Amino acid sequence: MKGETYEQFVEKFKPKKTTDACYTPPEIYKTIRDWACKEYGIDPDKIVRPFYPGGDYEHYDYPDGCVVLDNPPFSILSKICEFYLERGIPFFLFAPSLTAFSSRKTVMRVCHIICDASIVYDNGATVKTSFVTSYDDGIIVRTGVELTREINRVSAEIRARTVKQLPKYEYSHHVVTAAMIQKYARYGVDFQVNRGECTCIKVLDSQRARGKGIYGGGLLLSDAKAIDHAAAERAAAERAAAEKANAHVWELSDRERDIIASLG
Numbered sequence: 001m002k003g004e005t006y007e008q009f010v011e012k013f014k015p016k017k018t019t020d021a022c023y024t025p026p027e028i029y030k031t032i033r034d035w036a037c038k039e040y041g042i043d044p045d046k047i048v049r050p051f052y053p054g055g056d057y058e059h060y061d062y063p064d065g066c067v068v069l070d071n072p073p074f075s076i077l078s079k080i081c082e083f084y085l086e087r088g089i090p091f092f093l094f095a096p097s098l099t100a101f102s103s104r105k106t107v108m109r110v111c112h113i114i115c116d117a118s119i120v121y122d123n124g125a126t127v128k129t130s131f132v133t134s135y136d137d138g139i140i141v142r143t144g145v146e147l148t149r150e151i152n153r154v155s156a157e158i159r160a161r162t163v164k165q166l167p168k169y170e171y172s173h174h175v176v177t178a179a180m181i182q183k184y185a186r187y188g189v190d191f192q193v194n195r196g197e198c199t200c201i202k203v204l205d206s207q208r209a210r211g212k213g214i215y216g217g218g219l220l221l222s223d224a225k226a227i228d229h230a231a232a233e234r235a236a237a238e239r240a241a242a243e244k245a246n247a248h249v250w251e252l253s254d255r256e257r258d259i260i261a262s263l264g
Contacts, residue, residue, distance in 0.1 A: 023053075023122040024071045024094070031154045032131075033069055035147050036092045040135045042067050062089055070094070078103035081110055081132060090134045097128040101141075111136035115144040117151040120158070173230040175201070177218040184232050187239040191232040197225040 024032075037044055049070040050060035057072070057080065071094040072080050082105060084091045100112045113131040120126050129151075136142065171177075176193070184191045201220040203213035221229055252260070 024119070025122060025158065027154050027158060028119055028151065029071075031150050032094075032147070035150060036069055036133075040092070040133075042069070042092075058083065062087075067091065068093065077132070078106050081106040085109055085134065092131060092133040092135065095130050095132045097130040100130050100132070106132075108140060110134060111139045112141040113144040113147065114141060115148040115151065117148050117155070119151065119155065171214075171218075173226040173233070174221045174223075175204070175214070175218050176221060176229055177214060178216055180233070184236050187236045187243070189232050189235045189239065191228065193219060193221065193225055197222045 033044065033047065036042055037047075046063075046065055046067050047069045048060070048062065048066045050057040050062075050068065051070045051072045062068075066089065068084060068089060068091040074094075074096045077093065077095055080093065081091070081103070085106070095112070097114060097116075100114060101107050110132045111134075113133065113136075115130045117129055118126050119129045131144065131147075176198075181191060198219040198221050200217065201214065202217050207213055
């Protein structure tokens, strides 16, 4: 199309990373399977996985006594849960964390195990993942504390093997970079450095011996300006904390309070 860059043109033809094409890394699946088997007494030999490329879960041959433990397409998760509930097939399914309660048809019929686990799937998509299950009858939601810990542990091991970890650096307040000042601008902190208060610097002597440097360069500040820099950093941190705490609270209506009063 006219006006498009070459990169924009090519991007249109790349396969999109969607939650319906998220194939689970084997180590992650094994971790989740082992937890579920231990938690619910599931026989690993009874587990079936109908959600494979080209699979049809509605016409899958489910053997007697089987348990579905798999990562289904998230876009039809509610329909899938209904299918298994109606047929009495026990299940433990992956689910999107942020929209776990979005289906009115099944939200009160399954247990939601909410985890704080970001799984990097084989297609490269990173998804905050929780789980829904027919087990835990009567429980609507519970935290998956141990499951979260185990998934994150294995995920960290995978990242350590496959992703080059960048070191994190801390600098004296006598050093300021554009990235630091960008943060101050975000949180409305005034900060400026005049000529005579600084000099340009690319690398510290302590970095030079290790072949390191200041990414993007920086400024070496005078003692007085370093004090101002420390104050700016504190102010930005305080405003960041205040922004996080200053979330709007949605109040309950009288009708909703009446519903609450009727609950056991």
